[in-house]
Amino acid sequence: MKNRQVLLRHTVTGRPTPEDFTVSESVAPEAREGEVLVKTLYLSLDPYMGSAIKGRHMSGAVAPGGVMPGETIGRVVQSRHAKFREGDLVQTRAGWQEYAIAVAPDPHASGMAAAISRAAHPLAAAAHVPLSAYLGVLGMPGLTAYAGTLTCLEPKPGENIVTSAAAGAVGSALGQIARNMGARAIGLAGSEAKCAHVVQRFGFAACINYKKPGWQDALAAACPGGVHGYSDNSGGAVLEGVVNVLAPGGRIMLIGLMDQYNTSERLPGPALGPFIGKRARVTGFVVYDHYARLGEWRRLGATWMGEGRLAFHEERIDGLAKAPDAFSRLMAGETMGKLIVAVARE
Numbered sequence: 001m002k003n004r005q006v007l008l009r010h011t012v013t014g015r016p017t018p019e020d021f022t023v024s025e026s027v028a029p030e031a032r033e034g035e036v037l038v039k040t041l042y043l044s045l046d047p048y049m050g051s052a053i054k055g056r057h058m059s060g061a062v063a064p065g066g067v068m069p070g071e072t073i074g075r076v077v078q079s080r081h082a083k084f085r086e087g088d089l090v091q092t093r094a095g096w097q098e099y100a101i102a103v104a105p106d107p108h109a110s111g112m113a114a115a116i117s118r119a120a121h122p123l124a125a126a127a128h129v130p131l132s133a134y135l136g137v138l139g140m141p142g143l144t145a146y147a148g149t150l151t152c153l154e155p156k157p158g159e160n161i162v163t164s165a166a167a168g169a170v171g172s173a174l175g176q177i178a179r180n181m182g183a184r185a186i187g188l189a190g191s192e193a194k195c196a197h198v199v200q201r202f203g204f205a206a207c208i209n210y211k212k213p214g215w216q217d218a219l220a221a222a223c224p225g226g227v228h229g230y231s232d233n234s235g236g237a238v239l240e241g242v243v244n245v246l247a248p249g250g251r252i253m254l255i256g257l258m259d260q261y262n263t264s265e266r267l268p269g270p271a272l273g274p275f276i277g278k279r280a281r282v283t284g285f286v287v288y289d290h291y292a293r294l295g296e297w298r299r300l301g302a303t304w305m306g307e308g309r310l311a312f313h314e315e316r317i318d319g320l321a322k323a324p325d326a327f328s329r330l331m332a333g334e335t336m337g338k339l340i341v342a343v344a345r346e
């Protein structure tokens, strides 16, 4: 059996391009005692991979020549472990390849070690939820939105909860979760098309294009009483603009630095005065600390999806060979919603 893989060609310094990757073919491995061989159906492409190829992500670096990492959903095609049968649907971290070896979850592993392991987790998908959604809105990005909203933003009814990258996987889920908890969801996104999508598809109260002059005034007008909670995905000028319209006691969750993922230098940060003046609470957030809540989020999220209270949007790419180009677009901000590679037919 042939195993197509996408390898990192060399360590990347700037914004990734398709030339930074190479597609190679080898023979698929055989499962040994205690292992399973998983055929990938869907692969998730995520911004953290942009840090990993620069050797800067907490989950580890990708060495030149190494297989790109990534969350996947697949089927067991060969089992040498009593807990798995051929045909079982599993979630694992096979990376950018068609076949991978996985093992049973280590009951003693927790936190990041468990989240980034090569364990295969049986997946019981709800009938009304597409399989790929378990990599997006009901996967790692959705868990980021859910656990972050509950533990950092703590929205109260009527409060203004703002997220940047609102059309993306994390932001679109976060705004809907805050809205479903009674708050007003306000988005920030990088184009008029993204803003229209955020309001029409995800039901945010408003969405502001931060690339348009005067966006801070538009944000202030959309948030009477100020910003009570803000989830920041980018850092830089957008974070600076939002802290200037914080409500007293505002909560800020720092979850990502899109502005820095594509550069090798550090960008200047915002002035800290407004944090102090507003007695704001700023919290750093790492999803790996919250995997114990994944089952809770999947049950609630799937219920909301059934009730029409949680929408999601995927950009689906057919075939592993197109992953490098899709990933380059993700890191350039040119994608909308959760980026999924359909590697094989379900």
Ligand SMILES: NC(=O)c1ccc[n+]([C@@H]2O[C@H](COP(=O)([O-])OP(=O)(O)OC[C@H]3O[C@@H](n4cnc5c(N)ncnc54)[C@H](OP(=O)(O)O)[C@@H]3O)[C@@H](O)[C@H]2O)c1
Pocket (backbone or CB within 6 Å): 046, 047, 048, 140, 141, 144, 164, 165, 166, 167, 168, 169, 170, 171, 188, 189, 190, 191, 194, 233, 234, 254, 255, 256, 257, 258, 259, 260, 285, 286, 287, 288, 330, 331, 332, 333, 334, 335, 336, 337, 338, 339
């Ligand atoms: N802390 C954690 O545990 C954790 C877990 C998951 C994800 N994250 C972070 O959450 C953020 C969103 O992740 P996601 O999966 O939902 O991705 P995504 O939003 O689907 O895609 C990234 C988006 O970032 C925005 N962006 C802002 N500044 C940018 C810049 N300088 N260059 C390129 N894009 C820029 C773009 O949207 P606009 O055009 O609308 O600006 C782009 O579409 C990322 O920063 C990610 O690393 C953190």
